[in-house]
Amino acid sequence: MLWTDFGRFHRGLHNQFGWYDTLHEQLRQMQDKLNKQFSVYERQQQTAFPAFNVYGRSEGVVLTAEIPGLQPKDIDVSVVGNTVTVTLERKPLEVTENESFHRQERWYGKYSRSIDVPFNVDSEKVTAKFSNGILYLFLPKIESDKPKKVEIKTA
Numbered sequence: 001m002l003w004t005d006f007g008r009f010h011r012g013l014h015n016q017f018g019w020y021d022t023l024h025e026q027l028r029q030m031q032d033k034l035n036k037q038f039s040v041y042e043r044q045q046q047t048a049f050p051a052f053n054v055y056g057r058s059e060g061v062v063l064t065a066e067i068p069g070l071q072p073k074d075i076d077v078s079v080v081g082n083t084v085t086v087t088l089e090r091k092p093l094e095v096t097e098n099e100s101f102h103r104q105e106r107w108y109g110k111y112s113r114s115i116d117v118p119f120n121v122d123s124e125k126v127t128a129k130f131s132n133g134i135l136y137l138f139l140p141k142i143e144s145d146k147p148k149k150v151e152i153k154t155a
Helices: 003-016 018-046
Strands: 052-057 060-066 075-080 083-090 109-116 129-130 134-140
Touching: 052 109, 075 134, 083 134
Parallel strands: none
Antiparallel strands: 052 060, 060 134, 075 083, 083 109, 129 134
16 A cells, blocks of 8 residues: 555545544543643652651651762761751763763762751761662751650659
């Protein structure tokens, strides 16, 4: 079948089944609207980098972040009050003159993320460990925020 024959065939179908094209167009428009809605959700999810897990203890919280492919020198952690900020940078992979990328999916650039914890952090006692691409931070509460046992006396 030649393309000209296909064109005549398609026009003939359109004349007989025009309702199908209308239905198809409406479904395509609905799909486009759904894709736009979900792409907004995906972009919001992608902006939270690095991703944090935070879990609590009575004396403070532990924050973990997966940051593969970096060295401790590429990561900066700062604490002010109850805000913890992790800043990191990954340099792009350098290729020689004779090489070129066929696909480049690994991220690079400078990233920063801050998170608030529900108490003021004793910044002098914060500890950090980096192992197998995971950053571990222990963020201790200041003494005045730690729970204190109150002794009850009898009268």
